[in-house]
Amino acid sequence: MQINKKTNLKAWKRAQEIGPNKILKILDKKGLVGRGGAAFPTARKWGFAKDAKADRKFVICNADEGEPGTFKDKSIFQNNGETIVEGILIAAYTVGAKRCFVYLRGEYEYLRKKFEKQIKDVLKKAKTDITIEVVRGAGAYVCGEETAIIQSIMGYRGQSQYKPPYPPVEGLWGKPTVVNNVETLTCAAQALIFDDWDPNLRLFSVSGNVTKPGVYELPLGVSMKKLVEIVQPKNKLKAMSFGCFGGIMPIDYDMIINNETICKEDCSHGAYTIILIDEKQNIVDICLSIARFYTYESCGKCTPCREGTIRLLNLLKKVKKGQATKKDLKIMDEFARHIQETSLCGLGQTAGNHIITALEHFPKDFEVFRHEN
Amino acid sequence: MITREYEETKHILLNILKETQDKHGYLSEKVMKEISVKYKVPLARLYGIATFYMMLKTKQQGKYVIEICSSPSCVLNDSNTIENTLRKELGIDTGETTKNKKFTLIKTSCIGCCNEAPAMLVNGKPYTKLTSEKIKNTIKKLKNAN
Numbered sequence A: 001m002q003i004n005k006k007t008n009l010k011a012w013k014r015a016q017e018i019g020p021n022k023i024l025k026i027l028d029k030k031g032l033v034g035r036g037g038a039a040f041p042t043a044r045k046w047g048f049a050k051d052a053k054a055d056r057k058f059v060i061c062n063a064d065e066g067e068p069g070t071f072k073d074k075s076i077f078q079n080n081g082e083t084i085v086e087g088i089l090i091a092a093y094t095v096g097a098k099r100c101f102v103y104l105r106g107e108y109e110y111l112r113k114k115f116e117k118q119i120k121d122v123l124k125k126a127k128t129d130i131t132i133e134v135v136r137g138a139g140a141y142v143c144g145e146e147t148a149i150i151q152s153i154m155g156y157r158g159q160s161q162y163k164p165p166y167p168p169v170e171g172l173w174g175k176p177t178v179v180n181n182v183e184t185l186t187c188a189a190q191a192l193i194f195d196d197w198d199p200n201l202r203l204f205s206v207s208g209n210v211t212k213p214g215v216y217e218l219p220l221g222v223s224m225k226k227l228v229e230i231v232q233p234k235n236k237l238k239a240m241s242f243g244c245f246g247g248i249m250p251i252d253y254d255m256i257i258n259n260e261t262i263c264k265e266d267c268s269h270g271a272y273t274i275i276l277i278d279e280k281q282n283i284v285d286i287c288l289s290i291a292r293f294y295t296y297e298s299c300g301k302c303t304p305c306r307e308g309t310i311r312l313l314n315l316l317k318k319v320k321k322g323q324a325t326k327k328d329l330k331i332m333d334e335f336a337r338h339i340q341e342t343s344l345c346g347l348g349q350t351a352g353n354h355i356i357t358a359l360e361h362f363p364k365d366f367e368v369f370r371h372e373n
Numbered sequence B: 001m002i003t004r005e006y007e008e009t010k011h012i013l014l015n016i017l018k019e020t021q022d023k024h025g026y027l028s029e030k031v032m033k034e035i036s037v038k039y040k041v042p043l044a045r046l047y048g049i050a051t052f053y054m055m056l057k058t059k060q061q062g063k064y065v066i067e068i069c070s071s072p073s074c075v076l077n078d079s080n081t082i083e084n085t086l087r088k089e090l091g092i093d094t095g096e097t098t099k100n101k102k103f104t105l106i107k108t109s110c111i112g113c114c115n116e117a118p119a120m121l122v123n124g125k126p127y128t129k130l131t132s133e134k135i136k137n138t139i140k141k142l143k144n145a146n
Helices: A010-030 A042-051 A072-095 A106-126 A146-153 A182-193 A224-231 A259-263 A283-297 A303-320 A326-342 A346-350 A353-361 A363-367 B013-024 B029-039 B043-052 B072-076 B079-090 B132-144
Strands: A058-063 A099-104 A131-136 A177-181 A201-208 A214-219 A237-241 A248-250 A273-278 B064-069 B103-108 B120-122 B125-127
Touching (some): A042 A072, A058 A072, A058 A182, A072 A106, A072 A131, A072 A177, A072 A182, A099 A106, A099 A146, A131 B013, A146 A177, A201 A224, A201 B072, A214 A224, A224 A273, A237 A283, A248 A353, A283 A353, A283 A363, A303 A346, A326 A353, A353 A363, B013 B029, B013 B043, B029 B043, B064 B079, B079 B103, B079 B132
Parallel strands (some): A058 A099, A058 A177, A201 A273, B064 B103
Antiparallel strands (some): A201 A214, B064 B120, B120 B125
């Protein structure tokens, strides 16, 4: 796998030889984009922070991988921790930051000790005065969002903030801050020194009713048919989900997987998470799991998200009990759309997708439970 | 534009709270007051943080905190049965602590073990590819441990 190739401090050395401007040029030419889901060009993000005038700047490595079904960053920690550190150093050097943070999700606490040792070792070998601290996340999905992560590190509740100002201009403690995903930073180090580095390779986290779940590195544009062949479903497949935010769609073997097909028009997510669901499952059960997730993880700032996700969960419980009427299903759909339209951040804006898509594509699964009226 | 009052700090409050919790098991009023004085942070703000994050606890937990994953990948691999087995073996409902304060059972969002579902964390350590048999053995071992 390309992502597991070690850079062994060669990328760090090259970065210092060529200087910030050339680093940005190379990353731009190689086409590195953010791997957390938003696909924003990394060189541009770093460029904003580099050009911002400030006495202090910061770099945050976003290791708060929380989207259900996503476990690609964990695999990078397990296989190539040193290169993550090198990527952070290069980002810091390019923008002029001295203090860096790795926001490690609380559920990955067991990875921390080994990674802290890798940080120590790499920093020692790199002979730099840049520091890297691990911030121990404490189980808040919303902290994967860049403004929420910043609030969290500053010692506040991890609630999303209005943008602009964007973090590269005004972030941590009001100073220019680069927030990048683990995979992005690893790729930045690799792209700098490997001539054959391929920007089209992505990490796919595949799970669900399959016999070979796991992290696979595949090129963008791979077909769903090919992917399904690799992971070998246990039974005939019925549905697919690209993480909770993406809703639940009927399985489409002809689908070509790339940013546009996963995210449709203006969705800013998509870390290539694929959950495959077979015909033995009832979609209402999956909806219940997703609805529960949103009620847990809503940060509480926007009322429609805070209250609406609870209502959706209660309505789904009603469906499952066989007490829901036709009107209840209609209300569910309306609630879901209302939450989407009136929430500030991506969490609320996607909190109803599973309901809307499930009602549209799998009405029979709801009918099984439905009350006569 | 809103004036930003944030000033860079050396100490990361979240890490301090987590380290304190590691030591005491939970964030009691007493330790929160100590942190408040030591780091000059209002107690109300500390409580705001402690109650925001799922993993920070203001009430005493069991010696073993079991977090069963309830995300789609685990549900698809029958985590509901696993959760029922856990309830039965521990004699408590999800969200409760046993009377002897040995076990707390919690439902959690995705723990990133989707390729080894169903999965749970016991005091932060992952237990994967769970079956009811495995659960019974694990609980038995933990019950006998000190």
